[in-house]
Amino acid sequence: xxxxxxxxxxxxxxxxxxxxxxxxxxxxxxxxxxxxxxxxxxxxxxxxxxxxxxxxxxxxxxxxxxxxxxxxxxxxxxxxxxxxxxxxxxxxxxxxxxxxxxxxxxxxxxxxxxxxxxxxxxxxxxxxxxxxxxxxxxxxxxxxxxxxxxxxxxxxxxxxxxxxxxxxxxxxxxxxxxxxxxxxxxxxxxxxxxxxxxxxxxxxxxxxxxxxxxxxxxxxxxxxxxxxxxxxxxxxxx
Amino acid sequence: xxxxxxxxxxxxxxxxxxxxxxxxxxxxxxxxxxxxxxxxxxxxxxxxxxxxxxxxxxxxxxxxxxxxxxxxxxxxxxxxxxxxxxxxxxxxxxxxxxxxxxxxxxxxxxxxxxxxxxxxxxxxxxxxxxxxxxxxxxxxxxxxxxxxxxxxxxxxxxxxxxxxxxxxxxxxxxxxxxxxxxxxxxxxxxxxxxxxxxxxxxxxxxxxxxxxxxxxxxxxxxxxxxxxxxxxxxxxxxxxxxxxxxxxxxxxxxxxxxxxxxxxxxxxxxxxxxxxxxxxxxxxxxxxxxxxxxxxxxxxxxxxxxxxxxxxxxxxxxxxxxxxxxxxxxxxxxxxxxxxxxxxxxxxxxxxxxxxxxxxxxxxxxxxxxxxxxxxxxxxxxxxxxxxxxxxxxxxxxxxxxxxxxxxxxxxxxxxxxxxxxxxxxxxxxxxxxxxxxxxxxxxxxxxxxxxxxxxxxxxxxxxxxxxxxxxxxxxxxxxxxxxxxxxxxxxxxxxxxxxxxxxxxxxxxxxxxxxxxxxxxxxxxxxxxxxxxxxxxxxxxxxxxxxxxxxxxxxxxxxxxxxxxxxxxxxxxxxxxxxxxxxxxxxxxxxxxxxxxxxxxxxxxxxxxxxxxxxxxxxxxx
Numbered sequence: 001x002x003x004x005x006x007x008x009x010x011x012x013x014x015x016x017x018x019x020x021x022x023x024x025x026x027x028x029x030x031x032x033x034x035x036x037x038x039x040x041x042x043x044x045x046x047x048x049x050x051x052x053x054x055x056x057x058x059x060x061x062x063x064x065x066x067x068x069x070x071x072x073x074x075x076x077x078x079x080x081x082x083x084x085x086x087x088x089x090x091x092x093x094x095x096x097x098x099x100x101x102x103x104x105x106x107x108x109x110x111x112x113x114x115x116x117x118x119x120x121x122x123x124x125x126x127x128x129x130x131x132x133x134x135x136x137x138x139x140x141x142x143x144x145x146x147x148x149x150x151x152x153x154x155x156x157x158x159x160x161x162x163x164x165x166x167x168x169x170x171x172x173x174x175x176x177x178x179x180x181x182x183x184x185x186x187x188x189x190x191x192x193x194x195x196x197x198x199x200x201x202x203x204x205x206x207x208x209x210x211x212x213x214x215x216x217x218x219x220x221x222x223x224x225x226x227x228x229x230x231x232x233x234x235x236x237x238x
Numbered sequence: 239x240x241x242x243x244x245x246x247x248x249x250x251x252x253x254x255x256x257x258x259x260x261x262x263x264x265x266x267x268x269x270x271x272x273x274x275x276x277x278x279x280x281x282x283x284x285x286x287x288x289x290x291x292x293x294x295x296x297x298x299x300x301x302x303x304x305x306x307x308x309x310x311x312x313x314x315x316x317x318x319x320x321x322x323x324x325x326x327x328x329x330x331x332x333x334x335x336x337x338x339x340x341x342x343x344x345x346x347x348x349x350x351x352x353x354x355x356x357x358x359x360x361x362x363x364x365x366x367x368x369x370x371x372x373x374x375x376x377x378x379x380x381x382x383x384x385x386x387x388x389x390x391x392x393x394x395x396x397x398x399x400x401x402x403x404x405x406x407x408x409x410x411x412x413x414x415x416x417x418x419x420x421x422x423x424x425x426x427x428x429x430x431x432x433x434x435x436x437x438x439x440x441x442x443x444x445x446x447x448x449x450x451x452x453x454x455x456x457x458x459x460x461x462x463x464x465x466x467x468x469x470x471x472x473x474x475x476x477x478x479x480x481x482x483x484x485x486x487x488x489x490x491x492x493x494x495x496x497x498x499x500x501x502x503x504x505x506x507x508x509x510x511x512x513x514x515x516x517x518x519x520x521x522x523x524x525x526x527x528x529x530x531x532x533x534x535x536x537x538x539x540x541x542x543x544x545x546x547x548x549x550x551x552x553x554x555x556x557x558x559x560x561x562x563x564x565x566x567x568x569x570x571x572x573x574x575x576x577x578x579x580x581x582x583x584x585x586x587x588x589x590x591x592x593x594x595x596x597x598x599x600x601x602x603x604x605x606x607x608x609x610x611x612x613x614x615x616x617x618x619x620x621x622x623x624x625x626x627x628x629x630x631x632x633x634x635x636x637x638x639x640x641x642x643x644x645x646x647x648x649x650x651x652x653x654x655x656x657x658x659x660x661x662x663x664x665x666x667x668x669x670x671x672x673x674x675x676x677x678x679x680x681x682x683x684x685x686x687x688x689x690x691x692x693x694x695x696x697x698x699x700x701x702x703x704x705x706x707x708x709x710x711x712x713x714x715x716x717x718x719x720x721x722x723x724x725x726x727x728x729x730x731x732x733x734x735x736x737x738x739x740x741x742x743x744x745x746x747x748x749x750x751x752x753x754x755x756x757x758x759x760x761x762x763x764x765x766x767x768x769x770x771x772x773x774x775x776x777x778x779x780x781x782x783x784x785x786x787x788x789x790x791x792x793x794x795x796x797x798x799x800x801x802x803x804x805x806x807x808x809x810x811x812x813x814x815x816x817x818x819x820x821x822x823x824x825x826x827x828x829x830x831x832x833x834x835x836x837x838x839x840x841x842x843x844x845x846x847x848x849x850x851x852x853x854x855x856x857x858x859x860x861x
Contacts, residue, residue, distance in 0.1 A: 016242045019257040020494045028494055031265070031546030034577070042578050046601040049548075050578075061252050092546075094265055096242075214239070214249065 004041075005073040007082065008112060008235050009089070010101035014063035014218075017096030022057040029069065032092040038085055041074035055112035055222050055234055056119065056187055059194075066120070066221030068234045070105070070112045080104055103235045110224075110237075116188035118167060118223040118231055121195040124216040125179045132206070134179060135171040141205050142169055149201055162201060165193050167231070169202075184231070187222065245333040245340075246321075254320045258494040259287035262335030265492040266544060268304045268311070272337055276308040276420050278344040280334050280381070283315055284351075284359035285776065290315040291491070292499030294553060295350050295387065299408050301487040309416060312336040313491070314347075316359050317366065319774065325366055332366035341367040345419065347381040348404075351389035351396075354753035355746065355776035360385075360399060361768040371765065373401050373447055378430050382419075390444075391522055392702040394812040395753050395760035397446035401434055405816055406442045406476030407508075409484045414440050438469040442476035444816075445469070451758050451812065457799055459757060459810045475522065475818045479855035481508060482533045488540035492547070501549035501582055502541045504534060506566065510555035511841035511857055513848075515623045515832050516612070516651065518701035519555055521820050524848065525856035526841060531562045535569055542577060550574065551582035558587035559842075567595050585610065588634030593641050606645040606692065607638045613654060614664030620835045621656055623828075628668065635672050639679045644689045646672055652720045652741075653698040655709045655832065662720055666728035666737060669693050673733035693739045695724065697747040701754050702813040703820060705828030711751045711801040714744040745783040749775070751801040757812040760800070762793045819850035 013025065020028065030050050033040050042048035051072035058064055073080065082102040090099045109115075128134070141147070147162040165186040173180035181202075185193040195217055203213070222234045239248050244261060251257040272278060281300055283290030290296065296313065303311035312334035317325060325332070331340040341347055347367065349360060361371055369383065370376050376383070385396065386404040393403045404411065418436055422428040438445040448469055452461045464471050478484045490502070509526035510519065538550065550570065554560060570581055581599045585608045586592040596602070611626050613619045619626060635646060650665050669691045676689040697717045700709040712720075721741040728737050752760060767789035774780035790797050805811070807826065814822065824847065831838060838846055841857045851858040 016244055016261040016263050018241070019251055019261050021256075021258065024258060024494045024496065027496065028265075030548070031492060034546035034548065035265075035543065040578075046599075047580055048578055060257065061248070092265075094263055096263065 003107065005075060005077050005080065006070050006105045006109070007073060007080070007085070008068055008070050008103045008105055008109075009099060010066065010068050010103075010235050012065045012098045012100055013058065013067065013096065014065075015096035017094065018061055018063045021060050022054070025058070026052065026054060026069075028094075028097075032089060033071065035092045036085075036088040038071070038089065039073050039075040039079075041072040053111060053113055055116050056192070058219065059217075062217045062219060064219040065100070066219055066233070068112050068222055077104065101235055112234060113189065115224040115234060115237060116222050117186065117225050118184055119187035120168075120182065120184045120220040120223065122172065122218045122220055123181050123183065123195050123199055124173075124218070125181070125199070125213050126177060127213065128179045130176050134174060134181075137206055138169050138171055138181070138202070141202050142166065147201060149197070151197070160191075162193070162198065165191055166198060169198070182220070184223070243338045245338040246330070250321070250324055254324070255318060256287075256495050259315070259318070260321070260335070261494075262313075262338065264494060265546075266489045267336055267491050268300070269336065270304070270310040272310055272339065275310040276423070277310070277346065277416055279303055279309060279311040279346045279348060280314050280341045280344045281311050282313070282341075282347060282349040282363055284349050284356045284363050285316050285774075286318050287315040287493070288495055288497045291493045291495075291497040293350065293352065294487075294503050294505060295352075295408065297487040297490045298485060299348075299412075300491070301489065302409065302485040303412065305485070306413075306416065308420065310336075312339075312344075314341055314363070316362055316774075319780070322362065322366065322773075331368045332363065342369050342381065344381045346384060348384040348386065350387040351385050352387050353776060354389060354750045355781075357396065357753060357764050358768045358772045358775055360396065361765065362773055364399070365768075371768075372398055374398070376401065376430065378428075380430075382430075382433070388519065388522065389753075391518065391816065391818070392754060392756070392813040393444060393446065394451070394758050395756040395764060397758045398761040398765075400446060401430075402437055403444040403446065404442055404476075405444055405473050407478045408476075409478045410476040411440050411442050415443065435466065435469070438466075441470075441474050444473045449815070453757075458806075459812055462810070462812070462815050472815055472817045475816065477525075477819070477850075477853050477855070478508075479527070479853055481527045481529050486533075486537055488537055489544040490541065492545050499551070500547075501551050501580075502538070502545060502547045503551055503553050504538055504541070505529070505553045506534060506557065506560050507554040509856060511559055512556060512625065513623055513828075513838055513840060513846070514612070515621070515705040515828055516654065516698060516701075517555075518704050521703050521825075521848075522818050523555065524818075524820060524850040525853060525858045526559070527856035528560060528562075531565055531569075534566060538570065538573065542573075542579065548578065549580040549582055552584050554584070557584045558592070564591060571595070571598055588630075588638060590637065593637055597641060602642045603644075603686070605643075606647040606690075607635065607643050608647045608649070609634070610649040611668065612649065612651050613657075613661060614650060614666075614668055615661045617835055618654060618657060618661040618664075620837050621832045622654060623832070623838055625837065625840075628671070631668070632671065632675055635675055636679050639676050639689070644676065644680075644686060645692075646689070647692045647694065648672070650693060650695040651698040652695050652724070653712055653717060655706060657720075659723060662723045663727045665693060665695070665724050666731055666739070669728070669737050670731035670733050673731075673736040676736070677733070688736045691733075691737050693724070693728070693737065694741070695721065695739075696742040697744065699747060699751045699754055702811065703816075703818050703825070705825045705832060707755070707811065707825065708805040708807070708809075708829055710804040711748070713798075713802065714748055717744040717747060743778070743781075746775070746781060748797065748801055749783070749786055752797045755811075756800050759793075759795055763789045763795050766793055819848075819852055821849040824848045 040050045055068040086102045151160045168184040172182045223231045314334045384402045385400045454460045507528045509523040511526045673691045700706045772785045
């Protein structure tokens with residue numbers, strides 16, 4: 001029986017805060033929660049820690065408008081006012097981070113980390129050649145039956161078919177200087193695909209050297225699946 | 239491409255370790271419009287961000303300076319080596335964190351000097367800021383470069399690098415300095431040299447360029463004189479007499495990168511009543527001054543609210559001597575339990591009170607009990623005036639073992655004046671007795687494996703303004719020999735399997751000794767060493783003793799002159815022009831008592847007339 005009170009907090013991080021790594025970001029939110037006076041629950045023992053868990057780490061340099069962490073609270077469900085909690089926590093934010101949404105989870109909701117199945121990214125590349133039809137190239141890339149790549153892990157190299165792990169890929173902006181490609185890829189504890197990996201193989205498919213370009217990566221949202229198997233944002237389940 | 243106001247472009251930040259060291263924007267940082275102030279001050283801790291952000295002194299000055307509407311104080315720390323190389327290659331000037339503006343455009347650059355091994359980092363800061371390293375080469379366009387902190391009690395090795403050296407506690411004279419600067423700038427009478435000359439008249443401000451050192455043929459100091467009659471011949475250490483009414487930072491800046499001291503710091507007391515003869519802090523922070531319980535409770539609450547830290551620690555030289563310690567600790571335990579904040583206890587004298595407290599806040603299975611006997615034999619402990627007896631250590635350990643502890647850490651120094659081999663051997667013998675006591679006290683069924691007694695020894699470095707400032711040091715080989723005596727005696731002990739020994743590096747010790755009691759001629763060596771690649775000397779991965787050996791040779795300076803010599807009774811020291819309040823006569827008297835093995839009582843037991851009663855504060859007026 002699960003009688004824990006857990007809220008799911010959606011946050012944004014950009015500007016100079018993109019240089020703050022995942023662990024440092026966690027510590028930052030813990031302190032903000034304490035300053036805001038939210039009734040966080042703690043583990044037992046000599047050095048009790050806040051029961052906070054993030055859905056998916058965010059790499060250094062990556063911005064986001066759709067990341068989440070779950071926070072266990074030490075109070076009655078009836079006492080929870082997510083609107084006022086959101087305002088209190090928002091007040092404690094440094095420039096570059098923001099609290100977008102707070103949702104009280106159902107008792108049987110999956111933990112954020114376990115619930116993540118996909119992520120939507122916007123990748124911006126600068127100074128790509130103007131002479132190509134990138135939407136057509138994307139269609140060609142995604143039109144293949146398979147995209148076999150080599151993925152390096154800590155211990156070895158394994159082959160992987162990228163195709164089924166890229167759910168969507170579209171050109172959303174192309175002004176000759178900046179090219180934006182939006183993609184939804186598999187994410188989470190199984191088959192976590194980094195957008196850089198997709199971009200590397202996409203660019204290679206029409207033989208561009210990835211190293212010649214600078215990227216900006218922005219995470220738009222983290223997704224899970226609902227009962228019907230449809231992909232939905234992480235805070236619309238549970 | 240630059241993000242926000244950052245001085246460094248994204249591609250550089252993405253290529254270095256811990257980019258968040260260089261972005262500022264931390265909770266509680268101060269944001270002002272630089273154009274709206276009259277004075278821009280760059281406060282610097284010359285080491286990497288995580289070390290600098292743990293330092294309380296900068297936090298105090300940062301908040302204090304920013305209280306003035308006409309001053310904007312920002313922070314700057316040493317870039318780590320990866321960024322240092324890039325900045326040198328691409329000629330990127332060092333910038334302050336808040337505005338990301340180049341430090342060379344500021345009015346003042348002030349550095350806090352907490353330990354001698356950061357000296358090459360001072361030059362790194364100046365170098366990266368593109369400010370001339372030598373004071374005499376700076377022009378009106380360059381910031382005024384200042385220093386403060388404990389190393390200023392012998393500022394002479396750094397005399398050629400700093401424009402002004404502030405001696406004493408920083409809360410006192412900065413307003414006068416800022417008012418002078420403003421006045422001269424607005425009246426049009428400002429020139430670098432006229433400003434420095436007038437600054438030299440402010441108490442506590444030492445302007446090295448206005449004083450001259452002359453030497454005897456044997457290398458000792460012959461004379462040290464002011465070059466003008468209207469500046470003081472002696473510089474008086476500045477002391478905040480009433481700590482309750484002085485500035486304390488209740489909104490410390492909270493770093494994103496995990497600092498070495500990743501917690502709230504509550505300074506409870508300044509100074510120490512014990513008078514251990516090796517300890518410089520115990521002499522230069524006299525008289526002992528406590529903060530009131532009410533003040534501390536208020537600070538603690540304000541800091542908890544403004545930072546959200548989950549841990550708080552107490553800072554003082556000897557927390558057990560804080561008279562309201564039980565009430566303070568109990569208050570913190572109650573408050574912290576409510577707010578789920580951990581308490582990090584400093585080293586406390588081991589008695590039933592402290593054991594009780596430690597049990598409440600620490601996991602005793604994981605933490606060590608700490609004692610600092612500093613010397614192995616009672617004779618040696620009397621020489622250094624460290625009152626801890628073997629009985630204290632054993633009875634404290636016994637209580638701790640009964641309470642469930644099984645780890646003890648013992649701190650010692652080797653190379654103390656008059657040390658004999660018996661004294662060295664007494665170190666592991668004492669540790670062995672503590673281990674034996676464990677096995678006598680704790681029945682087999684209650685033990686969780688062996689106890690662990692760790693001996694840690696450093697090598698004694700004589701410091702200015704201590705009774706031991708006349709003492710000699712030894713060379714690296716001799717220090718190693720002494721450490722080996724301890725090690726081999728340890729291996730002869732019955733309980734050797736429960737004993738572990740760590741000792742400090744010897745070459746760093748020798749260099750520290752040169753800087754601690756060096757004179758102006760050492761400055762050239764520091765400059766040469768930096769130019770030859772010495773940097774981050776406090777970090778074992780970067781410290782390279784060969785660079786220093788070569789620098790001494792190239793400059794024709796003999797390091798042994800500063801380390802191996804016992805000083806003459808009437809020798810003039812490079813730091814004698816500073817008046818700390820503690821008289822040289824008292825220190826010499828203490829030296830002679832040390833030679834006779836006589837103990838001096840603590841300030842509360844009996845006043846020994848050291849001289850700081852002239853400040854009319856703290857423990858001197860408590861009775």
